[in-house]
Amino acid sequence: MLGYLFPGQGTVRVGMGAWLRRRPVARAVLDEVDELLARPISALCVRGPLDRLVATEHAQIAVTACNLAALAVLEEEGFEPDIVAGHSVGELAALHAAGVLGRADTVRLVETRSRLMSGVGVTGGMRAVMGLPVERVEELAALAGTAEEPLVVGLENAPGHVVVSGSPAALDRLAELATDASKIVQLAVGNAFHSPLMAAAVPGWAEAVRAAPMSPPRVPVVPNVTGRPTTDLELIRDSLIAQLTGRVRWTDTVAVVDALGPAVEVGDSKVLAGLSRRTGARCLSMADPGTLRRLAREPAA
Numbered sequence: 001m002l003g004y005l006f007p008g009q010g011t012v013r014v015g016m017g018a019w020l021r022r023r024p025v026a027r028a029v030l031d032e033v034d035e036l037l038a039r040p041i042s043a044l045c046v047r048g049p050l051d052r053l054v055a056t057e058h059a060q061i062a063v064t065a066c067n068l069a070a071l072a073v074l075e076e077e078g079f080e081p082d083i084v085a086g087h088s089v090g091e092l093a094a095l096h097a098a099g100v101l102g103r104a105d106t107v108r109l110v111e112t113r114s115r116l117m118s119g120v121g122v123t124g125g126m127r128a129v130m131g132l133p134v135e136r137v138e139e140l141a142a143l144a145g146t147a148e149e150p151l152v153v154g155l156e157n158a159p160g161h162v163v164v165s166g167s168p169a170a171l172d173r174l175a176e177l178a179t180d181a182s183k184i185v186q187l188a189v190g191n192a193f194h195s196p197l198m199a200a201a202v203p204g205w206a207e208a209v210r211a212a213p214m215s216p217p218r219v220p221v222v223p224n225v226t227g228r229p230t231t232d233l234e235l236i237r238d239s240l241i242a243q244l245t246g247r248v249r250w251t252d253t254v255a256v257v258d259a260l261g262p263a264v265e266v267g268d269s270k271v272l273a274g275l276s277r278r279t280g281a282r283c284l285s286m287a288d289p290g291t292l293r294r295l296a297r298e299p300a301a
Contacts, residue, residue: 001261002295004074004081004097005254005276005283006067008088009059010187011269014048017066019287020268025076026069029103033065036107041065056118056190060089064110067093067267068103070286074266077292083229083260085222085253087272088155088193089113091243097266098217100236105212112208116201117191117244124192126154126165127175131182134251137162144174154194155248158278163187165195198244206241227252254281264291 020026034040041061044053052058067090086094089110096106129137134156141164145151151174154165160182164174175184191197214237220229223239227249230236239246257263258281265272265285276283284291 001082002079003257003260003263004071004084004094004266005257005263005272006071006084006086006090006093006097007063007265007267007269007272008086008090009056009063010088010189011267011271012045012053012059012062014050014053015046016062016268017042017045017069018268019289020066020069020073023069023073023076025072029069029072030065032103033061033068033107036104037061037111054188054190057114060110060114060117061107063267063269064089064093064106066269068096068106070266070268071097073286073292074264077296079295081219083220083222083257085257086224087250088224088243088248090267091224091240093266094221095214095217095236095240098219098221100214100217100221100233101212109208109212113205113244116204116208117193117198120191120198120200122191122197122200123168124166124195124197125168125171126163126187126189126192127171128157128161128163128183128185128187129174129178129181130185131160132162132178132180133159134162136180137164137178140164140174140177141166141170143177145170150196152195153247154192156251157248158251158254158275161275161278165192166197167192194243194246194248196245202241202244205244209237209241222253222256224248224250224253227256229256250275251279254279254283258282264295 149167151166151170155163
């Protein structure tokens with residue numbers, strides 16, 4: 001049994017995708033993605049600048065392009081997943097890997113998602129709270145947030161690694177309250193993703209998701225907002241819509257996948273492999289040159 005985990009937009013960096021372009025099958029996918037987009041993304045991935053690459057309208061597309069290219073390499077090598085999941089925008093590539101979305105529809109949806117989320121008028125932010133259980137972070141967020149300045153847990157990344165998302169003022173209040181945290185890190189993101197501040201993007205996103213052609217998954221999918229495997233197409237569609245304002249339950253997701261067997265991070269990133277290690281789960285990364293050799297030796301060990 002082998003799980004595929006697809007990274008999200010927080011993994012972008014200048015130079016991403018370089019190793020993928022050395023593989024003809026991956027280069028062909030990256031070129032196809034460029035052709036499908038209103039504005040090609042490859043040159044920005046290669047040369048930056050970083051401030052443009054990390055912008056929401058570019059980052060989500062860049063990471064998805066690399067995710068799809070890395071998936072093509074695994075397919076060429078003869079590997080297939082038994083279960084899939086994707087972190088935040090990575091869920092779209094996971095749905096493609098499961099056969100729910102075609103490649104062109106995956107690219108169109110991520111382009112729509114990035115446009116809608118970057119266009120939200122309300123400004124917010126995200127901070128990683130380290131060293132505290134999620135229950136404590138939920139308590140702190142409730143104390144720091146208000147109806148006018150909301151703050152919620154947006155990402156459960158791993159034990160002791162929880163991300164809060166919401167109003168800048170509420171984030172500042174939480175930082176003052178969280179004296180028991182080992183560290184609080186400001187994330188370089190464009191807004192308060194996976195929080196109520198994304199509500200303005202939901203109607204357009206729901207329309208796009210409901211209009212996209214989807215097929216029943218070939219393998220179970222673990223949606224972010226449930227953290228539980230499913231093959232129910234309507235639940236998968238509803239969960240993809242809810243994800244914009246809903247919590248990413250990644251700790252639960254990793255536990256579900258690891259219970260079945262090892263995982264591989266499918267993209268040009270080692271972030272998810274690192275988060276898996278924090279939970280004691282097994283996860284290789286396609287960004288590691290030795291991963292394909294290890295998978296060939298022990299594809300389901």
